Amino acid sequence: MQRNIRLLDDQNHSLGTIKITLPNYCPWCHSKISPSIASQTRYDDSNRESPISLVLLCPSCYNHFLQTYKVIFDRNWQITNLEMSNEKPMPKTSFAYPSKIDSISEEFGKIITESSNAEGLGFNHLAGIGYRKALEFLVKDYLIKLESEDSAKISKLPLSQCIAKIKDSRMNDLALAATWIGNDETHYVRKHTDKDIEDLKKFLHTLTNLVNFEISISEANDFINNN
Numbered sequence: 001m002q003r004n005i006r007l008l009d010d011q012n013h014s015l016g017t018i019k020i021t022l023p024n025y026c027p028w029c030h031s032k033i034s035p036s037i038a039s040q041t042r043y044d045d046s047n048r049e050s051p052i053s054l055v056l057l058c059p060s061c062y063n064h065f066l067q068t069y070k071v072i073f074d075r076n077w078q079i080t081n082l083e084m085s086n087e088k089p090m091p092k093t094s095f096a097y098p099s100k101i102d103s104i105s106e107e108f109g110k111i112i113t114e115s116s117n118a119e120g121l122g123f124n125h126l127a128g129i130g131y132r133k134a135l136e137f138l139v140k141d142y143l144i145k146l147e148s149e150d151s152a153k154i155s156k157l158p159l160s161q162c163i164a165k166i167k168d169s170r171m172n173d174l175a176l177a178a179t180w181i182g183n184d185e186t187h188y189v190r191k192h193t194d195k196d197i198e199d200l201k202k203f204l205h206t207l208t209n210l211v212n213f214e215i216s217i218s219e220a221n222d223f224i225n226n227n
């Protein structure tokens with residue numbers, strides 16, 4: 001639904017009217033709605049990155065919600081459009097790992113971010129399943145990229161059989177311990193009642209550090225062999 005709004009700058013001067021699209025869905029009661037505008041922020045001329053936000057009122061449940069718009073300009077810095085932004089603030093990522101891991105596993109980082117966000121929002125069951133999935137990607141990508149195992153074969157193999165292929169006993173222990181706790185996160189009955197998601201994260205984190213060492217050693221080997 002479109003609506004004309006009057007834009008004001010931070011000195012309360014009118015910048016004319018502009019057409020905007022209002023959301024037609026209430027995030028509180030999930031009704032299809034035509035919200036009314038309770039208030040709006042002014043345009044800050046000193047910071048062109050700053051958005052315009054509207055506080056909207058749902059006519060169905062009478063709750064307020066916020067809608068933000070990115071300000072779009074033409075070549076002469078005239079405002080041409082307000083583009084609805086659907087970005088949402090996310091909790092701070094609580095699982096840090098060495099960035100080199102991203103060079104061997106593209107998916108690991110994505111799964112960790114989602115799991116960490118789920119944990120930050122209090123969705124601990126989903127976070128546990130997510131960390132278990134991240135572990136599987138780390139182990140499989142490690143075997144494929146650093147141990148030159150066959151990608152098609154490893155992809156289909158159960159995680160326990162993949163872990164058995166890891167030659168380094170320290171990595172083997174960490175992956176196995178993390179898997180046992182991770183399996184508890186996905187199954188109906190918890191076998192290891194004295195361990196929880198924090199232990200799973202601790203073992204997974206140490207595993208990422210050892211994989212990080214392996215990546216650096218492999219880079220050094222490649223350098224020596226090519227000179």
Ligand SMILES: [Zn+2]
Binds near residue numbers: 027029062
């Ligand atoms: Zn509502």
